[in-house]
Amino acid sequence: xxxxxxxxxxxxxxxxxxxxxxxxxxxxxxxxxxxxxxxxxxxxxxxxxxxxxxxxxxxxxxxxxxxxxxxxxxxxxxxxxxxxxxxxxxxxxxxxxxxxxxxxxxxxxxxxxxxxxxxxxxxxxxxxxxxxxxxxxxxxxxxxxxxxxxxxxxxxxxxxxxxxxxxxxxxxxxxxxxxxxxxxxxxxxxxxxxxxxxxxxxxxxxxxxxxxxxxxxxxxxxxxxxxxxxxxxxxxxxxxxxxxxxxxxxxxxxxxxxxxxxxxxxxxxxxxxxxxxxxxxxxxxxxxxxxxxxxxxxxxxxxxxxxxxxxxxxxxxxxxxxxxxxxxxxxxxxxxxxxxxxxxxxxxxxxxxx
Amino acid sequence: xxxxxxxxxxxxxxxxxxxxxxxxxxxxxxxxxxxxxxxxxxxxxxxxxxxxxxxxxxxxxxxxxxxxxxxxxxxxxxxxxxxxxxxxxxxxxxxxxxxxxxxxxxxxxxxxxxxxxxxxxxxxxxxxxxxxxxxxxxxxxxxxxxxxxxxxxxxxxxxxxxxxxxxxxxxxxxxxxxxxxxxxxxxxxxxxxxxxxxxxxxxxxxxxxxxxxxxxxxxxxxxxxxxxxxxxxxxxxxxxxxxxxxxxxxxxxxxxxxxxxxxxxxxxxxxxxxxxxxxxxxxxxxxxxxxxxxxxxxxxxxxxxxxxxxxxxxxxxxxxxxxxxxxxxxxxxxxxxxxxxxxxxxxxxxxxxxxx
Numbered sequence: 279x280x281x282x283x284x285x286x287x288x289x290x291x292x293x294x295x296x297x298x299x300x301x302x303x304x305x306x307x308x309x310x311x312x313x314x315x316x317x318x319x320x321x322x323x324x325x326x327x328x329x330x331x332x333x334x335x336x337x338x339x340x341x342x343x344x345x346x347x348x349x350x351x352x353x354x355x356x357x358x359x360x361x362x363x364x365x366x367x368x369x370x371x372x373x374x375x376x377x378x379x380x381x382x383x384x385x386x387x388x389x390x391x392x393x394x395x396x397x398x399x400x401x402x403x404x405x406x407x408x409x410x411x412x413x414x415x416x417x418x419x420x421x422x423x424x425x426x427x428x429x430x431x432x433x434x435x436x437x438x439x440x441x442x443x444x445x446x447x448x449x450x451x452x453x454x455x456x457x458x459x460x461x462x463x464x465x466x467x468x469x470x471x472x473x474x475x476x477x478x479x480x481x482x483x484x485x486x487x488x489x490x491x492x493x494x495x496x497x498x499x500x501x502x503x504x505x506x507x508x509x510x511x512x513x514x515x516x517x518x519x520x521x522x523x524x525x526x527x528x529x530x531x532x533x534x535x536x537x538x539x540x541x542x543x544x545x546x547x548x549x550x551x552x553x554x555x556x557x558x559x560x561x562x563x564x565x566x567x568x569x570x571x572x573x574x575x576x577x578x579x580x581x582x583x584x585x586x587x588x589x590x591x592x593x594x595x596x597x598x599x600x601x602x603x604x605x606x607x608x609x610x611x612x613x614x615x616x617x618x619x620x621x622x623x624x625x626x627x628x629x630x631x632x
Numbered sequence: 633x634x635x636x637x638x639x640x641x642x643x644x645x646x647x648x649x650x651x652x653x654x655x656x657x658x659x660x661x662x663x664x665x666x667x668x669x670x671x672x673x674x675x676x677x678x679x680x681x682x683x684x685x686x687x688x689x690x691x692x693x694x695x696x697x698x699x700x701x702x703x704x705x706x707x708x709x710x711x712x713x714x715x716x717x718x719x720x721x722x723x724x725x726x727x728x729x730x731x732x733x734x735x736x737x738x739x740x741x742x743x744x745x746x747x748x749x750x751x752x753x754x755x756x757x758x759x760x761x762x763x764x765x766x767x768x769x770x771x772x773x774x775x776x777x778x779x780x781x782x783x784x785x786x787x788x789x790x791x792x793x794x795x796x797x798x799x800x801x802x803x804x805x806x807x808x809x810x811x812x813x814x815x816x817x818x819x820x821x822x823x824x825x826x827x828x829x830x831x832x833x834x835x836x837x838x839x840x841x842x843x844x845x846x847x848x849x850x851x852x853x854x855x856x857x858x859x860x861x862x863x864x865x866x867x868x869x870x871x872x873x874x875x876x877x878x879x880x881x882x883x884x885x886x887x888x889x890x891x892x893x894x895x896x897x898x899x900x901x902x903x904x905x906x907x908x909x910x911x912x913x914x915x916x917x918x919x920x921x922x923x924x925x926x927x928x929x930x931x932x933x934x935x936x937x938x939x940x941x942x943x944x945x946x947x948x949x950x951x952x953x954x955x956x957x958x959x960x961x962x963x964x965x966x967x968x969x970x971x972x973x974x975x976x977x978x979x980x981x982x983x984x985x986x987x988x
Contacts, residue, residue, distance in 0.1 A: 453793055453974060
């Protein structure tokens with residue numbers, strides 16, 4: 279007997295919509311089993327994990343701080359993946375955006391003017407976009423697999439940052455520790471209120487709205503969707519696949535770069551060897567969890583942010599290892615992909631020998 | 633179904649209410665860890681200190697911790713979470729938590745913070761560190777006695793003064809036995825990455841080192857030493873179980889007494905900011921049993937450790953020459969703590985250039 283995946287003749291629209299919810303439900307159920315196996319009260323653990331982060335103003339703010347970069351990167355990736363363009367290197371584009379943007383306060387530490395912040399943001403966007411253009415160019419020109427090139431460029435960006443932050447860009451008064459000077463004044467993004475939430479959160483919302491409009495209402499969005507589903511049909515319609523590849527990469531790179539500079543000029547306030555705790559990779563989960571739909575990405579980003587906060591909370595309150603966060607996120611991605619696959623395909627038992 | 637959910641929610645709410653009420657009477661002590669408790673090195677040693685607080689102060693305290701907190705924007709949130717969670721005393725146990733600790737401390741003036749290995753203090757932020765370099769002087773002497781190739785390999789994390797002074801103390805110790813002793817250094821740029829640390833150990837052994845020592849937190853280098861049949865030293869805690877044939881001794885961090893003392897000070901209302909830097913004399917730095925070496929070497933090492941503890945011997949007693957040959961500490965003097973705490977140059981004999 280062999281198991282074989284067979285394409286379903288009809289896709290249920292309802293199920294396609296319900297699939298992420300189903301995946302979340304299954305994750306919660308499996309999570310509860312995991313907590314029981316670890317000897318914890320599953321109800322309490324899940325409450326602390328997913329509900330408690332939303333019960334105080336401070337933790338809601340922190341969820342926003344965490345969700346903003348995930349959403350920014352996630353919407354860009356959603357556009358890419360819709361067009362069948364596989365940008366796996368958002369983490370590198372984020373790093374490059376952070377690095378290029380942060381060059382301003384590092385080289386001109388005394389320059390204080392609103393222009394500084396504007397320039398930092400623009401450079402962050404440009405750095406991410408141009409860095410993302412590299413795998414796009416390699417794909418268009420040499421048909422190089424963009425999954426590999428974009429992923430490997432992550433390490434290039436991180437090592438470049440590493441080299442700078444341990445050398446030329448190191449804080450001269452920092453006792454050789456690998457971090458830049460602390461940014462201040464117009465070199466940091468103004469906070470909203472007195473917490474850590476800053477205007478980067480607004481960028482995320484604006485990006486969601488613009489991308490949703492672009493994908494739903496413009497020719498460019500239509501072009502991306504057509505090229506994604508059927509490149510041949512797209513070329514008959516006069517759409518250029520290569521142009522779409524470049525556009526998608528540069529758009530998602532720009533958004534990742536913006537997220538990067540917002541992290542550095544926001545919560546960090548300085549350049550450090552690690553700009554993000556893996557936002558660029560987590561955003562891949564966010565994009566899929568959000569059904570590659572900008573609005574969906576928004577909610578998915580918030581959910582993932584809650585899972586980070588919850589993971590920390592269960593550590594503090596119940597003494598559950600931080601590994602549970604990673605297990606949760608892994609289960610979530612796995613189950614989404616599994617649900618998606620099973621909605622589009624069915625499993626058939628085939629007897630061999632024929 | 634709805635009713636059931638409602639009841640569960642109510643039950644949960646009540647457990648929480650009960651939880652917070654009893655917590656109010658106790659001092660909550662929080663810890664932020666850079667690695668996992670299971671690293672059997674740096675974080676493990678701090679966690680032993682946490683357990684000692686629980687043991688010593690019993691019902692008066694409760695402790696919480698967050699492990700694997702990266703040095704970056706997440707650190708500030710993790711620290712603030714503990715402060716909001718009602719912790720009255722918070723230990724942040726890695727250098728990179730310094731600025732986040734200072735930031736959070738400003739927002740929580742009533743909470744006391746203790747930051748390990750940093751140099752910034754404030755009203756409610758104290759710094760503490762241990763003179764690990766005293767132990768490194770001892771293991772340098774052992775290394776020079778036990779090495780056949782005359783080359784030791786040193787796996788280093790970041791070129792900050794704490795690490796640089798350890799390397800210097802090691803080679804100064806070794807030079808008292810063998811003036812031509814060589815030390816090769818590999819910078820792995822991480823505190824905890826068993827894979828990277830293991831690779832570095834292999835490279836150093838390949839370059840002729842038959843003694844491996846480390847300023848990183850995992851047991852990996854020592855395990856490689858065991859596999860390759862060379863010798864090494866445990867770091868931060870006794871790692872003899874990971875390398876029964878390779879470990880000569882280990883420099884053990886004993887944070888417990890300091891942690892208990894500081895928690896007690898909060899209970900007594902006598903806590904004040906401070907900059908504590910104690911070593912063998914205070915029992916903060918302890919040598920593990922001397923193993924896998926002849927008795928005379930063990931006796932020499934024990935003697936050196938005793939002399940350092942009594943103050944008779946200072947690892948940085950002159951003459952100390954910088955790598956370029958200039959005299960840093962003249963004969964008859966010892967390096968003062970201020971210079972030592974900011975040291976950013978190698979002494980003579982280190983076969984490496986300090987990353988700039």
